[in-house]
Amino acid sequence: MPDRDAIAAFLAAEFPQTRCTVLSVEPGGATVAHAVGPAELRPGGTVSGPVLMAVADVALYVAVLGAIGLVPLAVTTDLSIHFLRKPAADRRVVGVCRLMKVGQRLAVGEVTLYSEGLDEPVAHAVGTYAIPPGPRA
Amino acid sequence: MPDRDAIAAFLAAEFPQTRCTVLSVEPGGATVAHAVGPAELRPGGTVSGPVLMAVADVALYVAVLGAIGLVPLAVTTDLSIHFLRKPAADRRVVGVCRLMKVGQRLAVGEVTLYSEGLDEPVAHAVGTYAIPPGPRA
Amino acid sequence: MPDRDAIAAFLAAEFPQTRCTVLSVEPGGATVAHAVGPAELRPGGTVSGPVLMAVADVALYVAVLGAIGLVPLAVTTDLSIHFLRKPAADRRVVGVCRLMKVGQRLAVGEVTLYSEGLDEPVAHAVGTYAIPPGPRA
């Protein structure tokens, strides 16, 4: 299975917009981080919801790649997120994904999102990836 | 209740990152559009999932503002999205929100996302906004 | 494709617990109803949440069967429900499903739940069915 650096390079090619950094990829999970600056903040110092959703989506994608290999055609089929607390304006958002199922056709994982260094989660997401048929990488 | 222009101005102030345009606000719903260009596309010409999630979130926000007034502290509490089809690379994403409930404390709506001008939806989202206590705008 | 009676018979065999009645099956959708009596009510006259979830699941199942034929191995992969209003204690629950996608591998639909005869929905669900590989019925 690909290591962190290989997945980070693949992510940069496949998902060039993402501002997420791959922190680690473990069997069954992955951790990513997203910088927070003016582009991510709303008035009052709230990290915007779409940023949190994007971090959840990328964390799940990275974890799936770590489990099935560098398969370009894996696509999200659903993502459900609950927003729990106001994120800190001056900390990165960290997304910790844990895969709950990696089947032949679908992978399902949950992502807990934190303001880096703080204990209480700011959001929690669950999502599904559809895995393309055929031999895996 | 605020009209389209008032909501568009409020959105620009409260959500300065958004690239969504408010197309219309009706009783019980709203329609927004998001340009699609290199910043929204992944290799192969797919609009990235986070863009679709962002459009859904903004469409719901705009519809809620249209229903309860320009209340800055309304926050998304959950958003669930299903991705249905590959969006077109050369068409705007349009999000059509229909509110299903506007209560004292929570508003719930669904958003159907299209590639502009095409009939089949590319994604569908459902989300909840928490409405702050106190007199409404 | 199977008609209403064929689907009702199939449902009775495959899902013997269900107390749902198939009212209609149309291209792209289906309508089911569930009786409400003491077994469905909680104190105060609220139809219990699990009953509403069960109606949503069956409505989606029936609509999928109507679209792909009487395939026994189709299974729900996710279901998301929002509860909107207190259902009436003395009316059947009706679930109206509209399919949003019927692909080779996944079908996605939404279900709006009503107290029969009333206009405002009591709940809204979205769910996915995984369709088994191989020739369809």
Place this chain on the structure above:
Amino acid sequence: MPDRDAIAAFLAAEFPQTRCTVLSVEPGGATVAHAVGPAELRPGGTVSGPVLMAVADVALYVAVLGAIGLVPLAVTTDLSIHFLRKPAADRRVVGVCRLMKVGQRLAVGEVTLYSEGLDEPVAHAVGTYAIPPGPRA
């Protein structure tokens, strides 16, 4: 805060249909179990999806009661479930809830569902409860 027996008695009064047993209530979580017999099984020995949804709902309810006291008017506002594996036909379904947020107005928790004694989860749910205004029990 109420103990396990008090919550079990309250559950029996408020939710008389449930066949769930309260196994434990801890700060921030709860565990419940549901017997599996002919009434829960579909042909082929699958525990029906609505049973799993019901266990998730009750596990979340019990955990919320453990956190806020015996408040009768707490209601589920949303529940999202992903089905992961076929449950065993001859084991109880166990739902383990962990609360992620207990706010003034909303509580959010996740529930992992198992076939009793087996390690891999059969389903995973996330849900929100709305907490009624006013003094807590």
